Amino acid sequence: MPVSVSSSKLIYECLKESGVRMVSALPETWLVHLIRFAEEDQEMTLVRLAKEEEGVGISAGAHLAGVRSAMLMQNHGFLASVNGIVSCAQLYRIPLLMLISHRGEMGERDPWQTEGGGVTEHVLEALRIQHARLESPDHVGRRIAKAQTLAYSASRPVALLLCRDLMWEE
Amino acid sequence: MRRVDAMNSVYPELERCVVVTIMGAVAAELQSLGHRPNFFYLQHAMGLASSMGLGIALSRPELTVVVFDGDGSVLMNLGGLTTLARYRPSNLVHVVFDNESLLSVGGFPTATSTGSDIAGIAAAAGVPRTATVRTVEEFRNAFADAIAAPELTTIVAKVEAVGPSAYVTDLSLLENRYQFQRYLRDVGKTSS
Numbered sequence: 001m002p003v004s005v006s007s008s009k010l011i012y013e014c015l016k017e018s019g020v021r022m023v024s025a026l027p028e029t030w031l032v033h034l035i036r037f038a039e040e041d042q043e044m045t046l047v048r049l050a051k052e053e054e055g056v057g058i059s060a061g062a063h064l065a066g067v068r069s070a071m072l073m074q075n076h077g078f079l080a081s082v083n084g085i086v087s088c089a090q091l092y093r094i095p096l097l098m099l100i101s102h103r104g105e106m107g108e109r110d111p112w113q114t115e116g117g118g119v120t121e122h123v124l125e126a127l128r129i130q131h132a133r134l135e136s137p138d139h140v141g142r143r144i145a146k147a148q149t150l151a152y153s154a155s156r157p158v159a160l161l162l163c164r165d166l167m168w169e170e
Numbered sequence: 171m172r173r174v175d176a177m178n179s180v181y182p183e184l185e186r187c188v189v190v191t192i193m194g195a196v197a198a199e200l201q202s203l204g205h206r207p208n209f210f211y212l213q214h215a216m217g218l219a220s221s222m223g224l225g226i227a228l229s230r231p232e233l234t235v236v237v238f239d240g241d242g243s244v245l246m247n248l249g250g251l252t253t254l255a256r257y258r259p260s261n262l263v264h265v266v267f268d269n270e271s272l273l274s275v276g277g278f279p280t281a282t283s284t285g286s287d288i289a290g291i292a293a294a295a296g297v298p299r300t301a302t303v304r305t306v307e308e309f310r311n312a313f314a315d316a317i318a319a320p321e322l323t324t325i326v327a328k329v330e331a332v333g334p335s336a337y338v339t340d341l342s343l344l345e346n347r348y349q350f351q352r353y354l355r356d357v358g359k360t361s362s
Contacts, residue, residue, distance in 0.1 A: 050250065053218070058222070091213070
């Protein structure tokens with residue numbers, strides 16, 4: 001499976017460096033290594049979800065309880081979480097770090113992923129969620145750190161899009 | 171059983187817990203009994219109160235977390251029961267007030283009115299301890315047992331479909347949120 005191990009490892013290390021100690025996740029192809037790293041790490045609490053929106057509540061609870069967390073999900077999982085993002089994370093000013101695998105952009109071969117790629121950034125904009133694209137390894141460290149900084153200074157959700165050029169090696 | 175009487179019967183015990191409630195009647199009635207800084211009312215995001223409780227319980231295993239949920243909210247996040255059961259934090263007590271209706275939006279009947287059994291669903295999801303109670307005395311006993319038990323418990327309390335006259339209270343959402351966060355920050359310092 002050509003999901004980049006090195007990019008996944010870099011993302012995971014930068015997440016830990018930014019203080020993340022809890023990750024909620026629903027598996028998807030591009031996230032397999034990230035989820036495995038979280039599972040194998042004694043210092044990380046991994047919460048496997050049935051549906052992504054639960055992760056918003058879990059992260060909100062963790063934040064109020066003093067633990068930094070992140071959500072790992074596909075863009076379709078982000079789309080499925082919108083009410084929780086609006087009526088929990090935004091309503092209650094929760095600094096929510098969302099790492100979203102950005103399926104359905106150019107190069108996508110799976111027909112079922114192709115609608116999500118075109119709408120994800122528009123939905124983030126409609127929600128006034130600041131976001132950045134991670135397209136190469138040079139983006140990863142600085143953009144994760146900056147995203148965390150903004151999430152906490154603004155007390156709002158922020159999103160990082162894990163893009164094909166970073167995650168997929170063909 | 172009225173929900174407010176059930177909550178009143180365990181109110182003294184809540185002082186030592188961290189409490190997360192759903193919106194609507196549960197939030198308004200608990201506030202009518204007396205707000206405390208360790209109470210958080212999730213005034214929207216239906217279904218996520220139990221997820222917030224899970225996030226707190228996993229983050230702070232030294233605290234006892236109580237979630238006051240409802241049938242309408244649980245039915246919006248049935249998958250969350252499987253996540254609760256999967257991690258089954260022993261420091262979490264999950265109470266579902268089941269009035270078989272969406273009371274605050276006009277009383278429309280939920281699926282529990284036609285036989286869906288939330289305690290049965292929770293048990294089948296893997297929640298290790300479940301109970302369904304119908305009187306205040308049964309509720310108080312089940313709640314005390316759940317607090318003492320070293321296992322996750324879901325208590326379904328069958329309550330009348332009656333609620334407060336108003337749902338908006340004087341406590342602003344963000345005031346509640348920041349007070350609750352400070353409580354969680356400071357409770358660690360005083361107990362250690």
